Amino acid sequence: MNCPSSSFCGVSPPVLANPRGEFAASCSTRITQKVHFFGSRSSSQIIYSPTSSHLSRRAVIALAGKKSWDIGRFAKTLFFFNGPPNPLKIVESIMSSITASAPTEAPKKAETSDVVLVTGATGGVGRRVVDVLRKNGVPVRVLVRNAEKARTMLGPDVDLIIGDVTKGDTLDPKYFKGIKKVINAVSVIVGPKEGDTPDRQKYSQGIKFFEPEIKGPSPEMVEYLGMQNLINAVKESVGLSEGKLLFGFKGNLCGKFVWGALDDVVMGGVSESAFQIQPTGSETGEATGLFKGTVSTSNNGGFTSIRTKNFTVPEDLSPYDGVELRVKGDGRRYKLIIRTSYEWDTIGYTASFDTTKGEWQSVRIPFSSLIPVFRARTATDAPPFDASNITALQLMFSKFEYDGKLNPTFAEGVTRPERPGLDLSKQPPAVRMNKELGSILTYKLKGEDLIRESGVPYTIVRPCALTEEPAGADLIFEQGDNITGKISREEVARLCVAALASPSAVGKTFEVKSTVPFSEPFVIDPSNPPPEKDYEVYFKELKDGITGKEALEGTPALV
Template sequence: MTDKNRSQWDLGRFIETLTYFEVIPFLNWVQQLIQGRPQDIQNIPNGGRNMGVILVAGATGGVGKRVLRRLQEQGHKVRAMVRDIDKARSIIGNDFDLVVADITKPETLTSIVMADIQAVICCTAVRVQPVEGDTADRAKYYQGVKFYQPEIVGDIPKNVEYQGIKNLVQAAKKYLSQANEKLIFDFKNPSTELKNIWGAVDDVVMGGVSESNIQLVENTALFAGNVSTANSGGFASVRTKNFDPPFNLSNYEGVKLRVKGDGQRYKIFLRTEAKWDGIGYGYSFDTVANTWIDVHVPFADLIPVFRAKTIKDALPIDFNKICSFQLMLSKFEYDNALNPKFTPGKFSLQLESIKAYGGKTLPQFVLVSSAGVTRPGRPGINLDEEPPAVRLNDQLGGILTWKLKGEDSLRESGIPYTIIRPCALTEEPGGKELIFEQGDNIRGKISREDVAEICVQALKQAFACNVTLEVKAGENTKNSSDWQRLFSNLQRDK
């Protein structure tokens, strides 16, 4: 169509835009009344939620199922890796994304299992239980009371504790993003949530007749449409609804877009105000026709803009509360300057992802190992004082020896990691003070509840990066832990 026969302003689309973005509460109330249902609060974008997935291996075990619950409570996207999906549902329920895989079979660690992961928590282990008939009170085994004769049940330690861990590490390395990046939008893996976040904001809001939309097609987001300069218009854009809570990107240097465009110059805006018509912090970027490129948008280069005019006395952007994102094609740059690469008519911009970059390096792989892994064969060890796994290492298939080799495969991978070596695991309630040590000399007990909490907290701590620690519970009950202090006192592995 030509501009001439497209110049009729569309009031209906104007109202539709305001309704979608909840600009006028009355319009939304009328819409909900007509539709006969309340607003679905599940569709409110949550900027506090990490958009990437945390993969939990060993998800049906005593520690793993607790890790799942904690991650879910904190709003993370979680994927549980299990060998038997029906058995897993009977143990952890139907509230998690379950995928079938076996770390001892690398061919099962497919893209379906590993796609979109931002971190891995590995709680896998060989099964150790009392020899049949050794003790009638098996419950004591789960309380860290090791007076029985143990035996390995199922696969051997070499396959699980070493080769299995090595398989998982190698698979994860292919899919984990850079350790200093935060995934914000992953359009390669479309979800209902993504579909409900983005909507068009075209020049119809100012009387123009341009049209655009965003669609999730072929594992990308396609921002496309037709820009018209009729009625003094000349821009098309897509924008997210306001995030609640907003994104906190204060620890990053900028955002990175993976895009394929048509050779035109586009803009991205970050907004810190929940109101509709506020200041946007903009950045212009050029595309290369039909070519995928990475566009780095340094926060330091963002320009405060209100309706295409720069604001000279605007406050610096508050990276603690990024309320929304917007992508735009406009005939204008800023302050009435024209976009030198603008062409009216059809346009298209494909996106694979939007990430924050330049942040602190955080652990991306947390491995639950065991205290005592370096003690078998160590000179000066008094076996009478050691737990059964140390005394009976050879009889148990070299369980601790293979655990140590599994740890080493992670250390050598280049993935930022935390290796946790708990003492004897119990089913007691968590909440005791935690004692972190290094050097593998510690003895004691610790609740599986507390180990699960350490796994989750390690992912948030830069001080936990490339660290191996042993942990036991103290005598006193604590109200909360100073996680930064606990991890900051540790030495990184050499």
């Protein structure tokens, strides 16, 4: 199972009529068991200025009437899962399955709490990012070096992590738990050699240029090693773009979870199933999992399933939005059940999904769609689904959906300093003086490459010269690292926040500037402010694979 994908395959036999009045049918499903968690919450990303399982053939036959109960198989099932329930609970389970009634209120929905981490939060862009996020009602955590300065600037109640990106040992991953998105506004400090005025006029490019020098840690420490340290700290919390493989077959890997049959024998039924490995059963001729069995409605039964043993250590899937199964089905409806408790007889968070007969397909199940279910009834008082504490997975074919409703398919059955031919005299100071400034742009590019190669979903924003002007000017977005100009820090902050929620921005690198010339100040009329921008219009025009490095490497940009 892969935290973004899984697969089922199968062929279903015809429905059979039984002359004794019993109903019989069979179905089969093969699933390339591949379950991924997806999203990195699909838009989880770092904004910088996150294999397959198969269910195979499954024959399911439904038979009505009374049958003898196999107590030996019941005992084996309990022994396999190491969770024998109290005998009284067994009787209670059987009785409740017979007398189940619908709930009187809707179950609680799974909740999410996406915290955005802002690094460099006391800087010119960073503090504005925090302000924009707060105005949008987004929970914020900040990474700063100076707690007193941060509380003075951002308020006494600001959620703080004290650390320094240039010092990896100060970035303990446990402090970043719950972080789903990151806006990194950390940057090397460049200031005037001759010092600045009290109001930092020299620093405010566009008012007066100055002879610059690096203040504090070098570009290599901040832009490159700092990025490396930050990625290592947040990677597990933010998640990976390709998802996390939970169970599947990749090369000689047959999955780290142990599956076993869990059928209605635990409540007196006689259905029976098994899970097998087929070495060449997948769509690529590799190994696949085979879920097969017989389902019977005798003795008030009606389900077969396979379930993993409880994980030794719970899986933390909080960085992801859901599970993706890669399946080839038989046209029937199945259930995925995710458990968050080590108890044997407890709530399972459940979603139904339909398969297409004879076709491989990817089935995405968002965590937000999971329904808390206990003994085939929705649990209205269940706690919200906790994706950080996954203890077991289960796949089921059942006569019932939830609350007595029948399963409809259960028929019972940065780049310019090194560019060749570039006229540096016409470039901004940082380009002209890259080496004098500690190779500032070289290390910015190295930092970008780290994040591109990390597997974490990202957006890289390259603003032109930053100013203290208000936001609102018309913007120009470009790719390829060719433009120069200026842009408001406030505008960059808003843009970064907008990129967090935009799938169109994921995996993109771009430059942005305002249309206002450097020599002209930009002001707004408070009585007639400019309209709010729809940044999505810009994001949708961006293309993958364009970074500006193409000019260095002599390779064409992807279009």
